[in-house]
Amino acid sequence: MRDAPAPRARPTMEDVAARAGVSRALVSIVFRNQPGASEATRQRVRDVASKLGYAPDQRARLLGRKRTGQLGVAFGLQHGFHGELVEAMYAPAEHTGYELVLTGFAPSRSEGRAIDDLLAYRCEAVIVVGPTMRTRDLVALSKQLPTVVLARRVPGGAVDVVRTDDIDGARQATQHLIAQGHQRILHIDGGRAPGAAERRRGYRQSLVAAGLDPMPFIGGGLTEMDGARAGNTVAAMLRRRRGKPSAVFAFNDQCALGLLQAVGAAGFTVPDDLAVVGYDDSRVARLPWVELTTIGQDVRELAKKAVDQASARIHHPADRLETIVSPELVVRSTSRATKSPRR
Amino acid sequence: MRDAPAPRARPTMEDVAARAGVSRALVSIVFRNQPGASEATRQRVRDVASKLGYAPDQRARLLGRKRTGQLGVAFGLQHGFHGELVEAMYAPAEHTGYELVLTGFAPSRSEGRAIDDLLAYRCEAVIVVGPTMRTRDLVALSKQLPTVVLARRVPGGAVDVVRTDDIDGARQATQHLIAQGHQRILHIDGGRAPGAAERRRGYRQSLVAAGLDPMPFIGGGLTEMDGARAGNTVAAMLRRRRGKPSAVFAFNDQCALGLLQAVGAAGFTVPDDLAVVGYDDSRVARLPWVELTTIGQDVRELAKKAVDQASARIHHPADRLETIVSPELVVRSTSRATKSPRR
């Protein structure tokens, strides 16, 4: 890049002004849709601009302005769910008058570096999607500029957070199974993953509230492999005479999928031998041969709240808020009662 | 956003210069790692800067510079594969001295809008990942500024392209099946999807070269559902006495997965009754209960070539190149010979 030539020169506002026979300021007025230009002039300026292939230079634009009107978003390039959230942010951002600046993180590119980019662009606020960085770093960031953490819990109340109510989601899943007549319900947990602690709690609360005994957690995880491993454990339990489980609430859909696989391979039938509920309502959960009952997160709502909250924080830096969005149970065939009610 | 307050004032180069007792220009030199400052001064400036929480303003930086050094990347927020490619671009971009500016497209946000953002940021070149927009629009874009289309074929040679050699991939898949002794090999095709025509061609060429008869294409598609539908057709063929296929090459892994499901549900065994090869080497293909033989695209290489080519195009705008990266066969158990060789 050392000896690179200057890039193809693109027309500036000056060029447009000259060709249209007006001042630079007037062109600026036209492009900002501000009052102060006649309709005829506006049209002329627009025509000239499009003839020249002119588009305002965003960098200069932002520099001159008091505010940048930019909202930075850092998200995981590998997480399909993050992509969905980002997509859903565009509409509310536009509506609120902000522009989104994206930066991705991944195993090969740390969250810190991604966020540095956003700082350099002078975003007015940042939305960090599902970060794994330490709470203290997030707190430090939030002292530098308004920060909203999306889809992750941050204890301490020092940072703005928008997330799904995982306790409620786990509760819905468990209560659904209870309502189906299940009494011995297992939870394949997510270990130290974000949300795992809440899901454990929601599961346990529901059982206790229904007068049932929580069963010990089975170590699970986030992936199909983790689920399959747990599934083997569950299959072993199913072979016992007494005390065998009749339903499982898995940490997420991928985990549930692995579990379904292992349990099926061991010769058991879902939902007759074992009902299964996942979490996330991912695409695979909807496949006709999977039809996994699951808990759906409200992507649209999460994205909108995150943008709104970032905007609110720009106006009132002192506040701090934790917004919790309710998830929704999606009943499919892995948990539907098929035969007689159980006892 | 109308009556928003000015954002928290952040320190400027001026502030750092004043506090360090040097000129603005010197601070600039330090932050650009240019020669012209003593080591002691560098250290002092750096210290002061970090004490003030100063980071150079990217907008101003780019404005002042002749070149922006920015590479725009437009990608699909919903495509996991796009995310992987973007991730793999960061390293080569840094190495070449460019910075990546990301913008996403999705059903709710058109590719055109995404690209407009990149134009506004005065990127020196853009890399468009797997666009579905019309060829003529891509050609028009490439006239405005250096453009590289990644992971899609663009006929006419008017646009720079970096893509996987799908003909070769299909050939590898088919030849592998032939080498395993299969003689009646089906192709579940991808219809009008990008790459589908090439994969059909590669499949047919290999069969003809081996003196075998290509079988009629089975209408497939990109999703598990499409694969399952095709799978039912294949299962019906397997029940016949004569002329039944012994292997299938599916358009992609998702399609292959649906097919495996349908064929399995119909009571057939893989790979004994039917060998299956997919395409993409996606995460699911690696699951131990799937172990799908597939064709892997070289993400790292694709990303690197895309960045290199964008950089080359900035220097030599007149050229146009089509870079084709070879895919690689990954043999797993859905195609491994298990019993006797077939005739």
Next chain:
DNA sequence: GCCTCCTACTAGAGCGCTCTAGTATGTTAC
């Protein structure tokens, strides 16, 4: 001594916009 050369630094003009504070040219009121 003076001249040259090097290193360490500074002055100041942009970059392409935005935005405040104007100036012209009506139009209306009285």
Next chain:
DNA sequence: GTAACATACTAGAGCGCTCTAGTAGGAGGC
């Protein structure tokens, strides 16, 4: 006629950097 007030437009000072063209001052050569 002129004051009052629109509306349509312009001048020009920033915004926070980069970068060219300089200056100051010390080391070294002869």
